[in-house]
Amino acid sequence: MKSITIKGSERESVGKKATKALRNAGKVPCVVYGGEKPLHFAADELEFRHLVYTPNAHTVVVDLGDGNKVNAIMQDIQFHPVTDKILHIDFYQSFADKELTMNIPVRLNGNSPGVRNGGRLLFRKRKLAIKALPDNLPDFFDIDISTLKIGDNITVESLLNDKFTILHPETTVVVQVKTARAAIVIEDEEEGDEELEGAEATAEGEAAPAEGEATPAEGAE
Numbered sequence: 001m002k003s004i005t006i007k008g009s010e011r012e013s014v015g016k017k018a019t020k021a022l023r024n025a026g027k028v029p030c031v032v033y034g035g036e037k038p039l040h041f042a043a044d045e046l047e048f049r050h051l052v053y054t055p056n057a058h059t060v061v062v063d064l065g066d067g068n069k070v071n072a073i074m075q076d077i078q079f080h081p082v083t084d085k086i087l088h089i090d091f092y093q094s095f096a097d098k099e100l101t102m103n104i105p106v107r108l109n110g111n112s113p114g115v116r117n118g119g120r121l122l123f124r125k126r127k128l129a130i131k132a133l134p135d136n137l138p139d140f141f142d143i144d145i146s147t148l149k150i151g152d153n154i155t156v157e158s159l160l161n162d163k164f165t166i167l168h169p170e171t172t173v174v175v176q177v178k179t180a181r182a183a184i185v186i187e188d189e190e191e192g193d194e195e196l197e198g199a200e201a202t203a204e205g206e207a208a209p210a211e212g213e214a215t216p217a218e219g220a221e
Contacts (some may be wrong), residue, residue, distance in 0.1 A: 001057065001137040002059075003059045004051050004058045005060075006043050006047045006062050007043060007063045008062060009041060009042060009065065010039070010041050010064055011029065011040040011042050014040050022042050023085075026045055027043060027044055028043055028045050028086045028087075030042065030043065030062075030088070030089045030091060031089075032062060032070055032091040032093050033075070033091070033092050035093045041062065045085070045086055051074060052077060056105060056139065057103065057139065059071065059072070059073055060073060060074060060091060072091040072092055072093050072094055073091065073094055073102055076089070076090040096134060096135065099131050099132055100131070100132070101131050102130060103127040103130075104127060104138055104140060104141055105127050105140045105141070106127060106128060106174060106175075107141065107142055107143065108145050109142060110144050111145070111146060112145045112149075112177055113149055114148050114150040114177035115148075115177060118150075118179075119149075119177040119179055120178050120179070120180050121145070121175065121177055122178060123175050124172075124175060125168070125173075125175075128167075129166070129167040129168065130164045131164065132163060136163040136164050138164070148175070148176075150179050151178070151179070153174075153175065154173070154175050156174060157170040
């Protein structure tokens with residue numbers, strides 16, 4: 001998995017006043033958990049643009065200067081309810097020999113023949129939670145939908161891999177193609193009209209005998 005380096009500095013004070021001052025200076029207060037003790041640091045908000053504002057997943061290297069670097073993954077993020085500015089980010093320290101849990105995005109490739117035939121593509125799981133060693137974390141799940149017909153689906157079972165554990169039941173549907181209800185209704189109405197027209201033609205044929213053919217009354221005379 002690709003890694004993003006965040007350059008910051010350790011926080012000497014973690015009080016409310018110090019935190020407010022950091023935010024006013026355009027910095028984001030952060031904490032890294034999972035080590036011997038929580039690591040408090042701050043970094044410019046621009047440092048997080050490629051980590052936060054992207055659909056992709058990344059690991060992080062927190063660079064605090066003087067060779068002090070910490071490997072981590074983003075665990076939680078808080079935004080201002082009005083301005084959407086980043087208020088706080090929690091990270092979890094990663095170690096090469098310890099598995100960690102992370103949400104991996106799903107990417108669809110190809111064009112579904114079922115959709116071209118009027119079906120509806122339902123993207124059920126845009127991210128999948130997995131557990132793996134840091135070196136085994138995939139950048140994304142690549143799913144080919146070029147063979148998906150109406151009624152077909154792709155489940156977690158087809159994405160299983162020995163390098164990681166997917167934390168969803170194997171029967172979980174990731175993407176599927178369903179028939180559009182409107183199309184079914186239209187087809188039923190058309191079939192009903194055809195049957196009705198055939199019934200009317202039969203009735204008319206019985207009521208109006210062919211020219212030159214004697215009616216039952218004429219045959220009796």
